Amino acid sequence: MSDGSIPLKTTDSSEALRADLIWGIKAIAEELGKTQRQAFHLIDTGAIPSAKIGGRIVASRARLREHFRALLNAARA
Numbered sequence: 001m002s003d004g005s006i007p008l009k010t011t012d013s014s015e016a017l018r019a020d021l022i023w024g025i026k027a028i029a030e031e032l033g034k035t036q037r038q039a040f041h042l043i044d045t046g047a048i049p050s051a052k053i054g055g056r057i058v059a060s061r062a063r064l065r066e067h068f069r070a071l072l073n074a075a076r077a
Contacts, residue, residue: 022059031061 022028028050029039042048043057049067050059 020061022061023056025057028057028059031059031064 022031025036025040025043028043029036032039032042032048034042040057043050043059048059049063050057052058
């Protein structure tokens, strides 16, 4: 571009990030195999990693896997 700006394009990493994110308590509960109430309690108490974006709760599948892997490793130690 002649104005010096960098063109925006969809990359594989942005697609991977989009696929990694779980939006909303209902979807998070389904991913965990828990009820919505149980999932909200886990999030509210900080027992699982999550964030609030634009008023919606969002979690990362990768971070959840890492979190539970660490818990399992600690339990085995």
